[in-house]
Amino acid sequence: MNRIVTKRFSVNVYELSITRKNFCSNAASRVSSSSSGQSSNEHEVKQNFTDDGHQYDVAIVGGGVVGMALACSLAHLPLTKHLKVAIIDSNPALVKRNCINKEDPPDPRVSTVTPATISFFKDIGAWQYIQQHRHAYFGKMQVWDYTGLGYTRYNARDVNKEVLGCVVENKVLHSSLLSCIENTDFRKTIYPSKLTSMALLPSSSSMGVDSTLSTTALFTKGRLAKLELSDGKSLYAKLVVGADGGKSRVRELAGFKTTGWNYSQNAVICTVEHTEENRCAWQRFLPAGPIALLPIGDRFSNIVWTMNPNVSSDCKTMNEEEFVKTVNHALDYGYGSHPKSSSSGGRDMFSWLRGDVTISADECFEVPPKVIKLASDRMVFPLSLKHANDYVSKHVVLIGDAAHTVHPLAGQGVNLGFEDSHALSRVIAEGVAVGSDIGEVSLLRKYEAERKPANIAMMALLEVFQRAYSVDFGPLNILRAAAFNGAHYISPLKKSIISYASGEQKMPLPLPFFS
């Protein structure tokens, strides 16, 4: 409601009109500069309404994987497939498809998708395209730390599942979603451009009100948002979806506040090659941050290594041979010894809590496969945490990284984004079912109520992990070791962790209140 205050009134003798509600400050000054300019502006608006070409139901800003997943989901649901959707992204891959060959070197940027995301992709019909390309399911996972005091192994069969997740290159995810949407009968338009400004507009009134009210027909009723693009085009939409990542322009223009901080950590990402195929996901917590080795199919694996910024620049510049040596060092004996797989001791300790034994509790500690070669460039990203205080306002909604940026240590970021897409498309379908205006805040609040607690819970948990492993302090090391052993041997806990990490359980603890 505070925004009403920002609404500017320009009053002159002959014409009284409310200028549009502007989110973009420079646009606002332009609009309110002169009343003659104002009237020509309104004229332009009316013209655009007469040709319906630039009016959409949903405008998705950001055609990344999360935005495309939303488009696919809307295209798939029977109640939303009639919607007219615009996708705004300057990424040329959206317009000019480059085919992916099996022989191409793997994309260093990969995503670990959870079983929940896999079933979402199957529902919207995108998984079949992923299966045509390189992807790697993994059914086992090992997590340990440098102190050598404890380790945890997870196995999909602990929860009677085939897989714990699947590692897919981002370019494969993206092109699969693109193929999926191209092969459905869906009214979508791709704008290969960037968003420059966003405003709520007065919408046209086609009915005949009596003459005393006709002026109001031009007034702002806020039924549509206007988007201006960097190539000079503009379009109108009932709902603007900000899926434009951590540095979201939509979030900025809509004035959503965020909470967050930068970690003094960078992530080094690259693809490496082994002598044989890797079938397990590995993660080792080192003093400066975790290093993860994820299978991506064939004999390749992906490295996501969190470290201090100055070390990361060394890692990027050092020669290949030296880097491979450093990676092997980090994954093996470097920093400390291997945890002892004296399973008997741990099992006895937790025997009273064990319940039914999980398969993986008997598995011994294994050493990850040796890296023999670097297979891609090394990329360095700074890490930060960011969370939008609100996800929705009138006509605007944030999904994916635009709403929440998390630490990559559990590979959950993109999965939270897919959950957002899934939830938002369902909420839109529910709205269409009962004839709601899809830009209405009361409808969008349902999406926020569903996703915000879940995202915050995951962020909080990751934050605890991040902090717990960034301290090297005797008693804390022992506590961590106890946590590893607990997770390894206590079956109910282990099952709960697996089902939460797979995205099947929305909250880390079962909360009957919210389910």
Add this chain to the structure above:
Amino acid sequence: MKLGWRMVRKLRIVNARNGTFFNARFFSDSTTQLPLASMTVDPSSNTTKTNNNNNKNSTSSSLKHLELAKFAAIADSWFVIHFYYLFSVISNFSSSSFQLRHVWSLCISSCMVRWDSEGPFKPLHVMNPTRLAFIRSTLCRHFGKDPNCAKPFEGLNIVDVGCGGGILSEPLARMGATVTGVDAVDKNIKIACLHAGSDPETSTIEYCCTTAEKLVEEQRRFDAVIALEVIEHVADPAEFCKSLAALTVEGGANVISTINRSMRAYATAIVAAEYILRWLPKGTHEWSSFLTPEELVLILQRSSIDVKEMAGFVYNPLTGRWSLSDDIGVNFIAFGTKNTH
């Protein structure tokens, strides 16, 4: 009138204290609206608006004039506040040739801002999706429409009796129906027209300031007749149901919702909703004019409408949402069909 002046003085004080022109809190402050409502309802205050409404609707039989005045007053409470506010601001500009009608249109346009937000009918907005879910499922089943389609009501001619600002008419229109919205309060119709006109999907709605009885006189017929939260405000529910039946084509559908005359309804719909939570202006409902489900079924039967389905609405304070249930102890909705003998 005295009360009215006191109100204006009060407004001025609030105005001076807050300073800002469009103060959000002022808009949603229900306590400032309530005295206004009572002002217009008060028979001694004899405002012209109340008189107009009384004259206009003197022919209708089943309407209660006091009820009409009450709803007109709720609509007014927005207008008067906006009117006063805008006028005070506009008088700051040198406006020799300024026309009063602009003020009036500004008033209406600021009411539009309130249409779907935290207005006096907020609980209706929150309940709306639930009511629509019931209407959607029953009408789709009755008329053999595909519930998985975005516009299942295409080809259906529906009348929304007591449409208010159009919160039910607009979704019905978006669901493909040809909608006629009628309300006895002139201002409601004005607000509804303006709001619906801003969206091409809903601008096809035909709004009339009239009553069900008059539509019967005009020999209008509809596939479905919907009157939600109206019957408890009419003087003669039996007569009103006869009119609804007369508006329905043979084999057509009727949907009626109201509040049960139960102790729980008194505690929740009146004490809690009007006095404690202040969702609704005080005096919106009168317990004695509520109908029990049995009574409703009976009077509908006498008007040759067979009630086929009934559901209750329950409110979950944790989620803040309404859902359909078997509990018809407080709010309930009935679906009936007009029998063909």
